[in-house]
Amino acid sequence: MAVTDDRRGCEGCGRTLPVDDLYSVTMPDGYTAVCCPECREFAETAAEKQAELDQRRRACDGCGAEHRLESLSEVTLSDGTSVLCCDDCERHVPGRGGSTAAGGGESSARNGTGDAGDAAQAGDTVGGETAAVRNDCDQCRESFSVELFQVETVDGRTQAFCPDCKDEGLDDGVVRSVRMRRSEAYATLAVDGDADEEAIRDAYLEKVKRVHPDRADGSRAEFKRVKRAYDRLTD
Numbered sequence: 001m002a003v004t005d006d007r008r009g010c011e012g013c014g015r016t017l018p019v020d021d022l023y024s025v026t027m028p029d030g031y032t033a034v035c036c037p038e039c040r041e042f043a044e045t046a047a048e049k050q051a052e053l054d055q056r057r058r059a060c061d062g063c064g065a066e067h068r069l070e071s072l073s074e075v076t077l078s079d080g081t082s083v084l085c086c087d088d089c090e091r092h093v094p095g096r097g098g099s100t101a102a103g104g105g106e107s108s109a110r111n112g113t114g115d116a117g118d119a120a121q122a123g124d125t126v127g128g129e130t131a132a133v134r135n136d137c138d139q140c141r142e143s144f145s146v147e148l149f150q151v152e153t154v155d156g157r158t159q160a161f162c163p164d165c166k167d168e169g170l171d172d173g174v175v176r177s178v179r180m181r182r183s184e185a186y187a188t189l190a191v192d193g194d195a196d197e198e199a200i201r202d203a204y205l206e207k208v209k210r211v212h213p214d215r216a217d218g219s220r221a222e223f224k225r226v227k228r229a230y231d232r233l234t235d
């Protein structure tokens with residue numbers, strides 16, 4: 001069967017070439033284009049650039065952990081210096097005044113109103129010194145006194161949604177994933193809302209051993225839940 005003279009147009013420049021000379025290239029938006037060698041090179045360079053942009057990361061000035069640049073927020077400390085912080089650190093900054101809360105040991109200097117890590121969802125309310133928990137839902141814009149859900153939308157943004165908006169978002173496909181709430185994460189690991197990193201890790205290791213699916217009485221679901229809780233409290 002002689003189908004060797006199959007020819008096709010390059011989706012880049014439009015030239016018609018033998019199919020054997022064309023390549024498939026996956027574009028940044030997931031579309032697969034069929035290109036001639038020259039166009040392929042061009043498309044791949046563009047795709048790499050895009051990927052780099054997406055992954056630009058920077059260390060948080062608070063905990064030192066690397067985060068995606070776009071998930072860090074600029075926070076002005078009481079002494080006037082600006083720092084870039086991850087959500088978690090941003091939450092702890094107001095009132096801490098001090099310089100960069102040196103790596104790791106984020107002790108328990110949180111001005112907490114309460115246990116269970118009521119954890120303001122770090123909205124735009126940096127600098128509110130009274131720790132009145134008011135969380136604004138990014139969707140309906142209303143204020144809530146409960147911890148909001150951190151959701152990832154289908155277009156890749158991280159937002160704080162109230163329970164109703166979270167449910168609706170899941171229903172109509174606006175929300176791609178929902179993170180465990182911090183309060184739930186603390187409860188899952190059975191630690192206090194002001195537990196430090198070490199206490200959280202100890203609790204996690206203890207718990208994860210007990211529920212490990214390899215154990216007769218283990219549970220894959222519970223195992224996952226414990227891991228999610230740990231991720232939630234440590235990233």
Ligand SMILES: [Zn+2]
Pocket residue numbers: 010011012013014015035036037038039040
């Ligand atoms: Zn071409």
Ligand SMILES: [Zn+2]
Pocket residue numbers: 060061062063064065085086087088089090
């Ligand atoms: Zn941080």
Ligand SMILES: [Zn+2]
Pocket residue numbers: 137138139140141142161162163164165166
């Ligand atoms: Zn809402």
